[in-house]
Amino acid sequence: MTHPDGSPIQVLVVDDEPALSDLVSMVLRYEGWNVTTAANGAAAIRQAAAGCPDVVVLDLMLPDMSGLDVLHELHRIRPELPVLLLTAKDSMEDRIAGLAAGGDDYVTKPFSVEEMILRLRALVKRSGRGVVDGSSQLVVGDLVLDEDSHEVTRAGEQIYLTATEFSVLRVLMHNPRRVLTKAQILHHVWEYDFDGRSNVVELYISYLRKKVDADRPPMIHTVRGVGYVIKPQ
Structure with missing residues (x-):
């Protein structure tokens, strides 16, 4: 998947666990997407405001602020920005809270990287930011x-x-x-x-x-x- 002009999709990964952040970044780079990372909510907000991510992968458990607060701020800056939520909490209430706050989709830890890629592709496609590559x-x-x-x-x-x-x-x-x-x-x-x-x-x-x-x-x-x-x- 790329932009309509053929340039790579831009992804911002927000997570304070280095192992998980490295994993997600590596997988997305294998897909040909450009990836930047942030280890806390403040950094994520700064990068979203300064850069142009097409989609955000956001952990709801961050060291400096609530992931839901980060989500609200991201949508204040970029209302149309699609966000995939990562959470270790699997209760229906937590999932509803994330989606109600403006999250577009979610995966729970531990998760399948293939599922994450499919969900991100769907978000980017729905947003109109990307097109599926011509050949599979x-x-x-x-x-x-x-x-x-x-x-x-x-x-x-x-x-x-x-x-x-x-x-x-x-x-x-x-x-x-x-x-x-x-x-x-x-x-x-x-x-x-x-x-x-x-x-x-x-x-x-x-x-x-x-x-x-x-x-x-x-x-x-x-x-x-x-x-x-x-x-x-």
Whole structure:
């Protein structure tokens, strides 16, 4: 998704948890969006007033002021600005309060990064600020992944993947020839709290190799001590 003129969508991420802020920023940059961050409400208001974000990801629990107060101030400055709320509170009352205060949508922690991306895309599209990219296909060599249909082919032959295998391959194909660490892949595919899952990336890389590289020149490579990379032969 981009602006109608092809320029990147601008996102302001407001959260005081560095791990979560880094995760959200990384995922959105993988999507091709430009991201700025703020660790408290005052900084968020300053950045929204000085910059031109197309959408805001706002945590309701901030160290200096209520997220709802930040939301009110953002809408005073930019009444049309779409805001996606992040909250650790899952009660109906909290969700209603956020939406009643002007939030356009919400996700609760811990959340699926894929769900967050879909909700942000919907907000930006509804606001008229962005258009869906012309192609939903990622292509690396003879490997093709369609993000809309969730189909994968290599040299025209269909490859059947589980949802998690698809997500791991997708993040690799968004970054062809770029070495990604286990932590980067974990952050993008799984929830941001990934303690105890350090071996899960190795497991899914092995699954993908058996399907993507089976009886073919290998495309998924290990860079020892660093991570994994996908590149055409």
